[in-house]
Amino acid sequence: DRAGQRRPPLGAECRSYAEGLARLPRMRPRAGTQIRFSELPRQAFPDGATPEEITRHSMDLSYALQRVMEQRYPGRPLDLLAELQFAFICFLIGNVYDAFEHWKRLLNILCRSEEAIGKYQDLYINLISVLYHQLNEIPADFFVDIVSQDNFLTSTLQVLFSCTCSSAVDETLRKKAEKFKAHLTKKFKWDFEAEPDDCAPVVVELPEGVQVD
Numbered sequence: 001d002r003a004g005q006r007r008p009p010l011g012a013e014c015r016s017y018a019e020g021l022a023r024l025p026r027m028r029p030r031a032g033t034q035i036r037f038s039e040l041p042r043q044a045f046p047d048g049a050t051p052e053e054i055t056r057h058s059m060d061l062s063y064a065l066q067r068v069m070e071q072r073y074p075g076r077p078l079d080l081l082a083e084l085q086f087a088f089i090c091f092l093i094g095n096v097y098d099a100f101e102h103w104k105r106l107l108n109i110l111c112r113s114e115e116a117i118g119k120y121q122d123l124y125i126n127l128i129s130v131l132y133h134q135l136n137e138i139p140a141d142f143f144v145d146i147v148s149q150d151n152f153l154t155s156t157l158q159v160l161f162s163c164t165c166s167s168a169v170d171e172t173l174r175k176k177a178e179k180f181k182a183h184l185t186k187k188f189k190w191d192f193e194a195e196p197d198d199c200a201p202v203v204v205e206l207p208e209g210v211q212v213d
Contacts (some may be wrong), residue, residue, distance in 0.1 A: 035090060037102045038072045038083060040064070040109065061108075062115035077123045080106075081130050088134050104152060107131075111160035118168040124160075125173050128180045131157075135184075154190045157181075161192055 041064045045057035057063045073079040084106050090099035110116075110127060117124050163169070164177035184190050 035096065035099065037087060037099075038068055038080075038106075040102075040105050041067050060112065060114045062113040062119075065109050065113040065116050068109070077120050078126060080110075081123070081126055084110075084127075085130060085134075092137060108152075108156055111156045111163075114163045114166075117160075117163045117173075118166065121170045121173045124164070125176055128173075128176050132180060132183070154192070157184070157190075158192045158194075 044061055044064045045054045046063065049057065069077050069080060072083075084103060087099045087103040087106065090096040091103060110124075161177055161181050164174050181192055185192065
């Protein structure tokens with residue numbers, strides 16, 4: 001009895017992504033059948049890092065990104081975008097929520113790696129193209145719930161755009177980022193001019209045994 005369980009009648013339209021997710025059956029993958037995404041570093045800094053290095057690597061995730069590329073895609077940085085696209089498709093078509101979480105984490109590392117943006121400019125030129133097409137594929141009725149959840153995408157892209165303004169960035173990448181930013185501002189009314197969260201003080205937990213002089 002759906003009414004007795006306080007569940008909406010069959011065929012009732014979902015009003016949000018969260019409601020739709022709550023209606024899905026609680027399915028768990030069989031052991032050994034999980035999607036084997038790249039394991040992303042839980043620690044953004046190298047072992048034995050000084051407090052200064054810990055802070056720097058926590059603000060600029062280039063070290064973590066470099067580890068992922070060296071371990072999974074040595075000499076093939078563009079292959080990382082294939083994984084980003086695969087995670088997006090698994091979520092959009094297969095409704096695999098873990099894939100969405102992986103997409104968010106991977107995109108976060110890519111966008112917050114200022115040093116890597118100057119080093120792998122071809123990677124970031126292609127990243128902008130990938131994001132342009134991905135954002136056009138998300139259903140409008142789920143867009144706010146999925147992509148703007150916790151203001152994740154706007155704040156993450158804001159960091160990317162601030163990094164691509166650097167004089168160390170190639171003009172081709174800089175102009176492409178500017179056009180993408182203008183497109184998002186016009187289409188989604190996103191504000192990228194507010195001060196990013198990265199400008200606020202960063203509190204970093206030091207590993208056990210590390211002390212500040």
